[in-house]
Amino acid sequence: MGYWKDIVVGGWSLIEGMKVTGRALFKPVVTVQYPRKRLEMSPAYRGHIELKIFPETGTHGCIACGTCQRVCPSGVIKVQGVKTHARSGKVATHYVIDYTRCSLCGLCVESCPTQTLKFSTEYELAGESRWDGVMDLVERMEDSRS
Amino acid sequence: MMEAAATSGAYWLRLIVGLVIVLIFSQLNALFLVWLERKVAGHIQVRLGPMEVGPHGLLQTIVDGIKLVGKELITPARADRKLFVIAPVLVFMPVLVAFLVLPFGPKLIIRDMNVGLLLIFAFSTFSVLAILVGGWASNNKYALLGAIRSVAQAVAYEIPLLLSVMSVVLMVNSFRFSELVMAQQRVWFVFLQPVAALIYFICATAETNRAPFDIPEAESELVAGFHTEYSGMRFGLFFLAEYTNMFIVCAVATSLFFGGWHGPFGFSFKIPGVVWFLAKTYVLLYVLMWFRWTFPRVRFDQLMNFSWKVLIPLSMLNLVITALVLKLI
Numbered sequence: 001m002g003y004w005k006d007i008v009v010g011g012w013s014l015i016e017g018m019k020v021t022g023r024a025l026f027k028p029v030v031t032v033q034y035p036r037k038r039l040e041m042s043p044a045y046r047g048h049i050e051l052k053i054f055p056e057t058g059t060h061g062c063i064a065c066g067t068c069q070r071v072c073p074s075g076v077i078k079v080q081g082v083k084t085h086a087r088s089g090k091v092a093t094h095y096v097i098d099y100t101r102c103s104l105c106g107l108c109v110e111s112c113p114t115q116t117l118k119f120s121t122e123y124e125l126a127g128e129s130r131w132d133g134v135m136d137l138v139e140r141m142e143d144s145r146s
Numbered sequence: 147m148m149e150a151a152a153t154s155g156a157y158w159l160r161l162i163v164g165l166v167i168v169l170i171f172s173q174l175n176a177l178f179l180v181w182l183e184r185k186v187a188g189h190i191q192v193r194l195g196p197m198e199v200g201p202h203g204l205l206q207t208i209v210d211g212i213k214l215v216g217k218e219l220i221t222p223a224r225a226d227r228k229l230f231v232i233a234p235v236l237v238f239m240p241v242l243v244a245f246l247v248l249p250f251g252p253k254l255i256i257r258d259m260n261v262g263l264l265l266i267f268a269f270s271t272f273s274v275l276a277i278l279v280g281g282w283a284s285n286n287k288y289a290l291l292g293a294i295r296s297v298a299q300a301v302a303y304e305i306p307l308l309l310s311v312m313s314v315v316l317m318v319n320s321f322r323f324s325e326l327v328m329a330q331q332r333v334w335f336v337f338l339q340p341v342a343a344l345i346y347f348i349c350a351t352a353e354t355n356r357a358p359f360d361i362p363e364a365e366s367e368l369v370a371g372f373h374t375e376y377s378g379m380r381f382g383l384f385f386l387a388e389y390t391n392m393f394i395v396c397a398v399a400t401s402l403f404f405g406g407w408h409g410p411f412g413f414s415f416k417i418p419g420v421v422w423f424l425a426k427t428y429v430l431l432y433v434l435m436w437f438r439w440t441f442p443r444v445r446f447d448q449l450m451n452f453s454w455k456v457l458i459p460l461s462m463l464n465l466v467i468t469a470l471v472l473k474l475i
Binding site for chain 2: 018024026027028030033
């Protein structure tokens, strides 16, 4: 009896398999033809860091405290700020990161006291030289605003 | 009759025109099938398949073919040169012979021989010889293993293949393709001989070395099997022969079990026979591709067990029952 049962059960399992692939044949494809079409990145995507723009001030909230610079395990952040006058707080004028050595740990984002850092959704990061990974986030913010 | 026909010019013209059409058709068919295979593979895996060259990648295989022709023909060191060169030719020759007797339409048979069916199966064994020669001459362990497996597989699967075909021949009392097809004007033999049709199709998959029976060229174990050492157009010929072989086994299945040039149940819907024939053949070819992208490759012992323990007894039983029924009716 086992012999015939094996043939019938085995044959049926093959048909089941063909049903699965037969259905897949008519499913819409998941391929996105990249250079012609692009995916919308999810907000949870962790690209390099970026300065947030706060709507109430219209600019970033970086006070150039240097916490991120100290907490960064790879030492890729360099922040510079100025005081416009003696009593005012510092405002960052340069925020340079070297993305090529960044390990995307996110400690800078977590430690930022003014929460002005976020992950960008930029994913086309190929460059021709190692300096293409070095970018000034303040400059980048200004560029994105214009 | 034969003597008179053989000397006439029309006879030779018919042969030459037939040969040229067959050569062109087998190339175009292979190009189309490779493209179709990649498309089917893509869509079964929810991908797109080739898209870049031509509309929906239709010209991709032509471009690949040109690349293949331009490649260097490498003969490995200490290979058996003569056999190595001959093998790809040997694999393609029987494929062309099979086209001689395939009944594309009531009038579209190059030579309607009285041994047509036997001719196809006799010559299809040649491709196994070619695979063995190619694998042996390559001086490569993977090629040799692939060739050995191929022979063992061919021996095991040719028996149920012929036995299942024999039960159809028994019903028609002829090996002539035109008579085999004419007998199916009302009812296709797939309805009278479903077991034989199934066994034939399984064995045909094995005969053409297609997945799930593609162990002669199992790429995960044997690199590429018998054609590991072949490059350029020599590999191209093996490739071409594989796809043309697929066409032939499906065309034979069409004419033996699916009514050849007839429409279903005697209705032709005013569609010419060739169209019916090709449509049915390409549907069967699609099923072969469907198999390949659904089933995992069988292990060698499973392959042998399946043939010797299941297919051969079943086809034998089918043949005996057919003979009994025909005797009693």
